[in-house]
Structure formats: C-alpha cells, structure tokens
Amino acid sequence: MTPLDKTSKIDKRKRRSQFIAFTLFKLMSYSVVAMLILILGFITTKGIGVINWEFLTTAPQEGMTKGGIYPAIIGTLVLVLGSSLFSFPIGIMSGIYMNEYATNSKLAAFIRVMTNNLSGVPSVVFGLFGMALFVNTMGFGDSILAGSLTLGLLSLPLVIRTTEESLKAIDFSFREGSLALGATKLQTIRKVILPMAFPNIITGLILSIGRVSGETAPILFTVAAYFLPKLPHSIFDQVMALPYHLYVISTSGTDIEASRGIAYGTALVLIAIVLIVNLLANFLRTFFSKRVKMN
Amino acid sequence: MKRFLEKLAEGALLLSGSITSITILLIVLFLFKEASGLFRSPVIEEGYVIALNKANTVKSLSSYEIKEIFDGEISNWAELGGKDEAIEVVRLSDLTNYYTEEELGAEFENIPAKASELTASHPGIVLFLPKQYLAKKFDGITLDKETIHPGDFFGGKEWYPTASPSAQFGLLPLLLGTLWVSLGAILLSLPFGIAVAVYLAEIATMRVRNILKPIIELLAGIPSVVYGFFGLVVLVPFLQKIFQLPVGETALAGSVVLAIMALPTIITVAEDAMRTTPRAMKEASLALGATHWQTIYKVIIPYSKSGITSAAVLGIGRAIGETMAVLMVTGNAAVIPHTLLEPVRTIPATIAAELGEAASGSAHYQALFALGCILFLITMVLSISVEFISKKQK
Incomplete structure (x- = not known):
C-alpha cells in the first residue's frame, strides 16, 4: 500500500x-x-371550523360550551394596551439611559445584570408579586390596573433590551456629528438617534406585545375572570383573557368534552395573534431595512 | 434653562433606568415578607388547639408528628420520646363516645368542662378541640404556641396544604418534581438544540437559514398555554397509549412539552456563541486539512463551550419557571416521583393551582409565597451563573 x-x-x-x-x-x-x-x-x-364571525363577537353561553370568546378578546386587547402604556415609555427611557448615558459605568453594569435577572424571573413569580403588591398592598383588587402593571413589569426587560440593541446599532459618528454641530446631548438623542433607531424599536415592541398577549400565570391572580360576559367599564374591573380562557375550558370547565371545540378555536385565535405579530415584525424589519440604510 | 432641561431629562432617564433594580428589590421584599409569615403561623389548623394530659412528658409536637398521630401511624408516646403509653386520639366528635348527649348539654354548653375532665383523667390522650370549647381553667397542657418549623418546610416530604388537624407544607416532593421535569426536558432538548445551532451557524445556506430563523422565533412566540393545550389533547393520550399507563399526565409529558419550549432559547444562544468563533481559527483548521465536520467538533464547539453552557443553563431556567404548560400536562400529584412515567407536581404549577383557593394571610398562602421565594432564588442563581459564564468567555 x-x-x-x-x-x-x-x-x-x-x-x-x-x-x-x-x-x-x-x-x-x-x-x-x-x-x-x-x-x-x-x-x-x-x-378553523369553529371560527366564524359569531364566535369572535358573542359571549360564551351555556357553561362556556357554546357561544364565542368576544369578552376574552376584548380583555386581552385591554391588557395589552394597559401594559404597553406602562412598559413602553419606561422601557424605552431605561434603554436610552443605559446606552447613551451610563455607558461603561459600574451603575450601568449593575442595571444590566438586574435587567437580565428580571427577564429570568418566572412569570408565576410575577403573578405572586403582582398579587402581593398591586392587588393586596396597594388595594387595586383584581383589576385591569393590577393586571396591566404586572404584565408591564414582565415585558420591561424585553423592551429595554430591544431599545438598547437598536441604539447600539447606530454608528457613533452620528452622535459626534450632531454634537459637533452644537446640539446638546438631549437634542442629539431626540432629533438624530431616536428617529434612526425607531424602526428596530418598533419591531421589538411589537414582539413584546405578542409575548404579553399569551401570558397566563401573571394574570391568574391579578385580573383574570373565569366567566364575565360583560365588558369592563373602568380600570378597576376584572376581565376575561384569551390565554386564561383556554386554560379554564381545557382543564376545569363545566363540561370539558363539550367545550373542546371552543378550546381549539381559542387556541387558534391565540396562535393567529402570535403569527400576525411575528409577520408584522418581520415585515417592518425588512421594510425599514430597505428604506433606511444606516452605517 | 436648557441646561436645566437636560438635567431633568437625565434624571428622568436614570429613574426609568433603575426600574428593573427597584422591581427586583420589591419582588424580594414582598415575596420574603409574605413567606416569612409561614414560620410564625401555628402548626395546628387556625382556631383549634391540641391538648395533652398534664403528666405527659412530651411537651411539643411537630407538624409532621401531629399528622402521623392523627393518621394512626404513631400510636405510642414512646415513639416520640415520652412514656410507654398508648396514644388516645380524641376529636370533638369523639366526645360522644365518652359522654352521653345529656351530659354534654343540649347546647353543648358542658363541652369545655367535660373536655377538661377527660384530658385530666386519660394519661395518653391527645385532644383536638376548637378554641371556643377550651375551658378557662383547662386541666392539661395545650399546644397552641407551636409554629411551623423551617425543617417542616425544607425537609418535609409531604404536601397536604389543606389537611386537618395539621396541614403539611413539605417542599421536597414539589422541588423534586420540578427538577425531574426540568432535567428530563433539558436532556431531550439539548442535543436537538445544539444540532440545530450547528446546522444554522455552519452548515445551512443563507437561504435555508433565513427560512429557519423565523420559524424558530415563532416557536418561541407560541404562548405556553397553547403548548399545554396541545400536550393535553395530543401528547398525553399518545404517551398513555404507548407506555400503557393508567394516566397519561406524567413527568415525561411535562418534559417533552418543556423541551419544545426550551428549544428556541437553546438554539439562539448556542448559535450566537458558535458565530463568535474567530474566522482565523476556522480557516487555520481547514488549511491543516481538517474537514468541515472535524473543524466543527474540534474547533468551533470547544471554542463556544461556555456559550453552549449558557444556553443549557438558560434552557433549564426557562423550564424550571414554566407554569401553565406543566400545570396542564403533568397530572399534579404532590408525591415524590420515582420514574418519569408518574404524575408529578412542580413548584410553579402548585402556586398557580392553589393560590386562588388559599385565603390571603393563611399559612397555605404564605407557604405558596415561600415556594415563590425558592423559585425566585433558583432562577436568580441560574441568571447569575450565566452572567458569570459569559464574563469568563470574554
């Protein structure tokens, strides 16, 4: 060989x-x-066979074995809106602080560690915390307010991280250029950095909406109602929510077999929300990346 | 004016920046505050008292001992370090065995006196009585100051939060259940996760990658309750059929569902780590005649070892804290598991299932917060170790 x-x-x-x-x-x-x-x-x-206009626009009937999921859809929308009102401004501001002001300081490192830790906290612990703080100590009771704040805290790390990443992607020369023209730091952020980072931030925010709309454990004890055909009137009312509704009718409804069809329909609506959110985020990402060429 | 605005804005941003730290602090504060109440709450059901004969040398009973006595598992005081005397368990309803209804009175007004008398005359007695029936000058020892011991919680092997006369808040079955399910999940998902990460980072073409990445993102976006539902209607009956089980809701079902849920995390983190391998190292390996595959397992995987470890730890963290999906498919039996084919109950599932029933401020409520603390601490340790691992990587 x-x-x-x-x-x-x-x-x-x-x-x-x-x-x-x-x-x-x-x-x-x-x-x-x-x-x-x-x-x-x-x-x-x-x-797919369960979903029709009636299913989406009527309240559950006959022990949740018939009828639709309208109150749960509205409840989830209200919670998404409420939590976004809380987490978006604070999260974006926090992200700006971490990337623009507190770079390389010990404080920034500490905050970053804390943000990472918060994102690792299980959702059920948020539920416990929301119940202890918002429902009992602050006395909001089981309400949209308590649920929205709990969900808002849960989505904060995601919003902060997205904002930070989007800001980080912007080349440093833009900041220097703006500052050299005599703009203050705040003006630079408002007029140059944020408009440039906007597309990526929006994409991240949309993804966080997807996450919030599917969370169950944090709303179990802070807002979710087992059965409530009426729509909420104030932020101190309880609401039904899609994920909790799916949990209830698939495990502990009055007649689990009879409500199976509705459970499939509810699961499909939840998945549709996630699909739409992801598609929208991907679409925006490609749309903006074609239009705005930075760096 | 302008400078003032700048300062104001910076202050507001700093305030927002500190929100996550404040939240963590508040979580610690509230969780531990509620949980610490557990060790101050009485061993015996609220509003009741346990009484012993004066001559009894046993002066205190733990929660577990009380349960064993009332279950008939302990029947002699000698087993508890007392005198050799048979234990005589008497509940309120048992009083009719010792006294006639006339003696107890039409309105049960004589119960306090009779209960006192009975305790004084029976040396082996253990009497379980509502506090309202305790006579002013009760002739015996009452155990009402006993509180739940940390050992009862951390070392307890049973979780019967609504048992009477003494509820059992044993952490072990829940902790072991959580660990079994999570470890099962990670063993299933780690090989898949790493394989997909290698495929995405090294083998797949750009086009395939652009299709696979959004799909994996989508997998991460599906709500846990939908995974739970899918597990309940598809996986549970399937497992029951192939393993010929009496119930399909088992630790294994939980592990499989969690494995799917942990996949996106593992894939993303591991792939990112592999992508950081310096190009020069890869090229050097290829130039020395190594095949692509040899380069992957001799250069890329060893180089991204800590990233892969981070991925595994993050995956475990995700699995340990997952609530709804596990609650729906694991059967929720609070017993110490012996195989993956038995129903188990995890810590998050217990909190989610029981907090609704537990009265605010009761021992049960506090025990659930104590479980929350344990969960919080576990995930904290995991988060910090990931931090540590990734710092080492740099």
Whole structure:
C-alpha cells in the first residue's frame, strides 16, 4: 500500500463521517420545523371550523360550551394596551439611559445584570408579586390596573433590551456629528438617534406585545375572570383573557368534552395573534431595512 | 434653562433606568415578607388547639408528628420520646363516645368542662378541640404556641396544604418534581438544540437559514398555554397509549412539552456563541486539512463551550419557571416521583393551582409565597451563573 492510498482511505472515512454528521444535523433541524408544523397544523385544522364571525363577537353561553370568546378578546386587547402604556415609555427611557448615558459605568453594569435577572424571573413569580403588591398592598383588587402593571413589569426587560440593541446599532459618528454641530446631548438623542433607531424599536415592541398577549400565570391572580360576559367599564374591573380562557375550558370547565371545540378555536385565535405579530415584525424589519440604510 | 432641561431629562432617564433594580428589590421584599409569615403561623389548623394530659412528658409536637398521630401511624408516646403509653386520639366528635348527649348539654354548653375532665383523667390522650370549647381553667397542657418549623418546610416530604388537624407544607416532593421535569426536558432538548445551532451557524445556506430563523422565533412566540393545550389533547393520550399507563399526565409529558419550549432559547444562544468563533481559527483548521465536520467538533464547539453552557443553563431556567404548560400536562400529584412515567407536581404549577383557593394571610398562602421565594432564588442563581459564564468567555 502506497502512502497515497492510505491518505485517500482516511480521506474517504473523514468524508463519510462528515456526511453522516451533517445529514443527522439536517434531519434534526427539519424535525424541529416538522414539530412546529405539526402543532400549528393540528390546532388550525381542528380550530378553523369553529371560527366564524359569531364566535369572535358573542359571549360564551351555556357553561362556556357554546357561544364565542368576544369578552376574552376584548380583555386581552385591554391588557395589552394597559401594559404597553406602562412598559413602553419606561422601557424605552431605561434603554436610552443605559446606552447613551451610563455607558461603561459600574451603575450601568449593575442595571444590566438586574435587567437580565428580571427577564429570568418566572412569570408565576410575577403573578405572586403582582398579587402581593398591586392587588393586596396597594388595594387595586383584581383589576385591569393590577393586571396591566404586572404584565408591564414582565415585558420591561424585553423592551429595554430591544431599545438598547437598536441604539447600539447606530454608528457613533452620528452622535459626534450632531454634537459637533452644537446640539446638546438631549437634542442629539431626540432629533438624530431616536428617529434612526425607531424602526428596530418598533419591531421589538411589537414582539413584546405578542409575548404579553399569551401570558397566563401573571394574570391568574391579578385580573383574570373565569366567566364575565360583560365588558369592563373602568380600570378597576376584572376581565376575561384569551390565554386564561383556554386554560379554564381545557382543564376545569363545566363540561370539558363539550367545550373542546371552543378550546381549539381559542387556541387558534391565540396562535393567529402570535403569527400576525411575528409577520408584522418581520415585515417592518425588512421594510425599514430597505428604506433606511444606516452605517 | 436648557441646561436645566437636560438635567431633568437625565434624571428622568436614570429613574426609568433603575426600574428593573427597584422591581427586583420589591419582588424580594414582598415575596420574603409574605413567606416569612409561614414560620410564625401555628402548626395546628387556625382556631383549634391540641391538648395533652398534664403528666405527659412530651411537651411539643411537630407538624409532621401531629399528622402521623392523627393518621394512626404513631400510636405510642414512646415513639416520640415520652412514656410507654398508648396514644388516645380524641376529636370533638369523639366526645360522644365518652359522654352521653345529656351530659354534654343540649347546647353543648358542658363541652369545655367535660373536655377538661377527660384530658385530666386519660394519661395518653391527645385532644383536638376548637378554641371556643377550651375551658378557662383547662386541666392539661395545650399546644397552641407551636409554629411551623423551617425543617417542616425544607425537609418535609409531604404536601397536604389543606389537611386537618395539621396541614403539611413539605417542599421536597414539589422541588423534586420540578427538577425531574426540568432535567428530563433539558436532556431531550439539548442535543436537538445544539444540532440545530450547528446546522444554522455552519452548515445551512443563507437561504435555508433565513427560512429557519423565523420559524424558530415563532416557536418561541407560541404562548405556553397553547403548548399545554396541545400536550393535553395530543401528547398525553399518545404517551398513555404507548407506555400503557393508567394516566397519561406524567413527568415525561411535562418534559417533552418543556423541551419544545426550551428549544428556541437553546438554539439562539448556542448559535450566537458558535458565530463568535474567530474566522482565523476556522480557516487555520481547514488549511491543516481538517474537514468541515472535524473543524466543527474540534474547533468551533470547544471554542463556544461556555456559550453552549449558557444556553443549557438558560434552557433549564426557562423550564424550571414554566407554569401553565406543566400545570396542564403533568397530572399534579404532590408525591415524590420515582420514574418519569408518574404524575408529578412542580413548584410553579402548585402556586398557580392553589393560590386562588388559599385565603390571603393563611399559612397555605404564605407557604405558596415561600415556594415563590425558592423559585425566585433558583432562577436568580441560574441568571447569575450565566452572567458569570459569559464574563469568563470574554
């Protein structure tokens, strides 16, 4: 056997092991995709027949085995709006502070660690905390206010991180240019940096809406009502919410078998929200990245 | 004026910047405040008292001992370090075995006196009585100052929060349930997560990557309650069928659902870590004649080791704290699990399922907050260790 034959043999073996490994990785990756298609496909085929105009616009009837999910849709919208009113301004301001003012200081490092920690706190702990602080100590009771604040706190780390990343992506020369023209720091941020970061920030905010609309554990004890056909009148009312509704009718409804259809419909509506939110975010991302060419 | 505005804005931004730290502080404050009440609440059901004979040498009983006595598991005082005397359990309703209804009175007005008399005359008695029936000059020892011991919580093997006369708040079955389900999940999802990360970072073409990335993002966006529902209607019956189980709601069902839910986190973090491998290192390896695959497992994976560790830790953190999906598919039996094919109950699921029923300020309520503290501490430790690992990486 010549040395050349030996090398080619090793070469063949190497090639084969590479082929096996890469095929395996490819298969595993596609199986993850298949899993998603399985979940989405299953819920879509089972739920699509339930969804019609009446399902989306009437209240549940007969022990939640008939009727629609209108109050739950409205409740989720109200909660998303309420939590956004709280988390967007504070989160964006916090992100600005961390990227523009507190760069490299010990304080910024500390805040960053705390923000990371907060994003790791389980949602059920937010629920406990919201109940102890907003519902009991502050005396809001089970209300939209308490639920929105709890959800707002939960989505804060996401909003802060998005803002920070968007600001970080802007080249430093823009800041220097603005400052050199005599603008103050605040003017620079307002007139130059924020408009440039706006597309990315919006994309992140939309994704955080998707997250908030699907959360169940934080609203269990702060706002969610088991059954409440009336729509809320003030921020101190309770509301139904889509994720909680799905949980209730699939585990502890009056007649679980009879309300299965409604459960599939509710799950599909929840998934549709997430799909729309993701598509919108992706669309905006490509739309803006084509229009605004920075750096 | 302008300068003043600048300062004002900076102050407002600083205030917003500190909100996460303030929130963490408040979470710690409220959680621990409510939880610490647990160790001040009485062992015995609220409004009741346990009484012993004066001559009894046993002067205190733990929560678990009381439960064992009333379940008949402990039947002699000698087992508790007392005299060799059979334990005689008497509840309020048992008084009719000792006295006639006439003796107790038409309005039960004689119960305090009779209960006192009974306690004085029976050396082995343990009497469980509502406080209102306790005579002014009760002839016996009453145990009403006993509070729940930290050992009862941290070392307790049973979780019966509504048991009478002494509720059991044992952490172990819930903690073990949480760990079993989470470890099962991470064992399932880590190989997949790393494989997908390698595929995305190294093998897939740009076009495939642009399709796969949004799909994985979507997987992360699906609400946990939808995963739980899917698990409930598809996975649970499936597992029940293939393993021939009496119930399909098992730790394994929870692990599988959590594995799917932890995947996006693991994939994203691991892929980001692999992408930071310096180009020069990869090229050097390829130039030395290594195949692409050899470069991946000899250069890229070792280089991104700490990133992959971070991914695993973050995945575990996600799994440990997940509530709704686990609540819906694990069967929620608060027993110490022996296999993955048994129903288990996790800490978050317990909080979510029971907080609605627990009266505000009761021992049960405080015990649930104590569980919240444990959960919070676990995720804190995980977050900080990720911080530590990624700092080391730099």
